[in-house]
Amino acid sequence: MPEQTKGTGHIDPGIVEDLGGLTVIRGGGDSRGWNGILYKQGMSAKNVGAQALSINVATVPPGAVAYAHIHEGFEVMLFILQGTVKHTFGEGLQREVINHAGDFIYIKPGVPHEVFNIGEEELIVFVARSAADEWDKIVDYPSQYRPPKGA
DSSP states (O other), rough: OOOOOSSSOOOOOOGEEEEESSSEEEOOOOEEETTTTTEEEBBOHHHHHHSSSSEEEEOTTTTTTEEEEEEESOEEEEEEEESSSEEEEEEOEEEEEETTTTTTEEEEETEEEEEEEOOSSSSEEEESSSTTTTTTEEEEEOSSOOOTTOO
């Protein structure tokens, strides 16, 4: 299981190439984890000085759950590169949608949602956020699947 962090996943600025107006991370950088999801380092304010967006590639193991949460004040767009994902969403997580490789997903700010890899392979997703700080504005939402704190 990936290391569990909240907005403090290890950023390795040593792999960032600042070419003077264009910045490169080759191969997506090292992996780090948050909320049951493994992320390539990607780009954000923490390593390239972005001001209003961040991007990552997320990997979710088969059967894993990214526990319910809300994005406060920023939008998220996803592109499913591999696998099958179920999102439960909305008030009380009462709504459900299933997406497959090739699908795009847009999540409005403030919409509660929980992510399930329901496929037999790793779920790989390109993630774009309209926030440069990545996880700092994500808040937990009640989930029947989240282990109790301290467990």
